[in-house]
Amino acid sequence: MTTVLLLGIFLALLACSAFFSSAETAYFSVDPIQLRRIGAQHPVTAERLRALLATPTRLLSTILIGNTLVNLALANVGYAIAELWAPAYAEAIAIPAVTLLLIFFGEIGPKNLGLLYTAALVRFYGPPLRFAERLLAPLRFALDLVSRRLAHLFRPAGKTLSEEEFETVLDISREEGILNADELAMIKAIVDLEDMHASDVMTPRVDFIGIDLDDPAADPVAIARRSRRNFLILYRAQFDDIAGFLDVRRFLLDPAHVLAAATLPPVYVPESVPLNRLLVRFQKDKIRIAIVVDEYGGVAGVVTRGDILEEITGDIYNELSKPRPIFQSAGPYA
Template sequence: MSDDFPLGLLFGLLALLILLSAFFSSSETGMMSINRYRLSHHASAGDSRARRVVRLLSRPDRLIGMILIGNNFINNLAASIATIIAIHFFGEVSGPAIATALLTIAILIFSEVTPKTYAAIRPERIAYPASYVLEPLLKLLYPLVWLVNMISNGLLRLVGVKRVDGSSDSLTQEELRTVVHEAGTLIPYRHQAMLLSILDLENVTVNDIMVPRHEVIGIDLDHSLEAILTQIRTSQHTRLPVYKGDINNIVGMLHLRNAARFLSRAEVTKAAIVQEAREPYFIPESTPLHTQMLNFQQQKRRIGIVVDEYGDVKGLVTLEDILEEIVGEFTTDVSEAREIYPQDDGSHIIEGTANIREINKALGWELPTSGPKTLNGLILEHLESFPQGPASLQIGDVRLEIIDIRGNLITAARCWQPARR
């Protein structure tokens, strides 16, 4: 039979078949390795090549079936031609064995490993051009592809696979977090931190970021009118809770913009102050931040009173507090005293009322936040009793030394993280 076809033609045809095999192999790897989210972005931006690839990947069973049909047909044809050539040179006894060995090596190097490795590294460079050939070829071979897929999909159903389309590309929260981390320099570090903070809103409640009850500044109607007016005129806050005697008896929230209405009057009464105060907005302490942000938007509010399951006031939270969890602190509260004091030896003097989450953010530590919210509460939880004097302990990687106690409150502790060896 080799006499009917010139050897040059057979060698040329064999080389062409090896190239076609490399095309199908690289197309399969490129199509399956392409970044689906980058592909979707390019497709939505109007890239016709990306849209073509999206159409092909919408039914991966058909795409893979068509590629494998083409690849197997070409490899079998190449094997037949290689056998004819080998018989011509080595005879009918040893020729087929030699052809099998040499063709296996050639296909492995030139049609499998090399093209598939390149396609895995540069999937878009392979998938986009290949789509020009694969789409019309899929239409041409559709009856055969349909038959093969019908049989293979039936076998897949036996092992519990019912869907074979390419629509299940959704990411879990942890997977999305990994994507953001692996973005590297493609997303600036500041933006990565903001995206991760948004994902963390679900795991943080208003109780974690609220201004605690003892730090809430409000208007006590039991005070004298002159003291109340002085407080309003000198307040550094734009919104103040109005209560009677005890903060649990809140009657409203006064916006200082509305205070001008009664301050301009000749006679000001406490009733006028209450009249200008808006009805208070109460928030359960266990409300997640992402839920509360939506609630603020729906209620047209910027501040709320945090209460526990018994209705007692626990503190106060604002929309700005939630936004700072995402973008970091963007305002400076001049009335807020410093709570963390760096020392020359690398340690920090931290007030007992300091919020643990704020300590972790400021110093990069990992003190537990699932229990007590303040340093005082965390130390007492670990000691399981109130210390009678200075004491030392270690929580995780952080060492703490109690240096000041007043009444039933640990007011200051020296904290440091020993250098790791």
């Protein structure tokens, strides 16, 4: 009688293991088309199904906890049956027998059924799964709390995605049509700013055009008009002594042409500063142009906000570069 009872319990537990395994596969492989078909034929069942799938973490935790508890009980009952039949060889019989039965009838078989009969299984598994959710809620809550604490301990501070993972997310978004090619390229360019420095985009000092404040013969108005630039460098005798930047437009629009009224103070940045940090500083302090200094404190070049934005958006007008010619057709034969 005891053997028959234990066999009955063993088969019931094996059926429960098959239930949880097939439920895991069925619920996490159901697709929108199957959901729509179930909704058309069984609207109430479909609503309950959507309610379960609305919290996938809770559903998966319930299935995994239930399956683990059932398999542990199954192993103990299997060992008890083996002890009744062959006490001297209980372990040698129970371990391989229970393992094989679990693999074939508790895992492989049920999971294949879950894939083959997904729509049918999710329709009928709703009530027992909701019951299991309520029954295992206290244990699930405790385990979730512990797992969140452990994840918090081992998670890298201030970083949830690696650069490679982030680029993978972007590529998937492009493939699914969420981002177009231009948007994808722009976002990747923003990410790449972290690996670029001011020295990579600056205008070197050999290309400077400026006004020597110590040269009495210098004509600021003539130089400004001839330069066709947004900014001119104001210096004393040499470019290592920069007094500021002349806002050419403001200077030329001023009828009095007062240099001081159109002069921006010099701002110094190291050539090794990453472009992402430099752009944040430009935006925060409302800076449009800065002097780039090398490791010895000498002037290496000049960087503008446009230089950084050009790395994101592509080739745009540079505030220190020469103006580009604009061609206009003179007629159909031009």
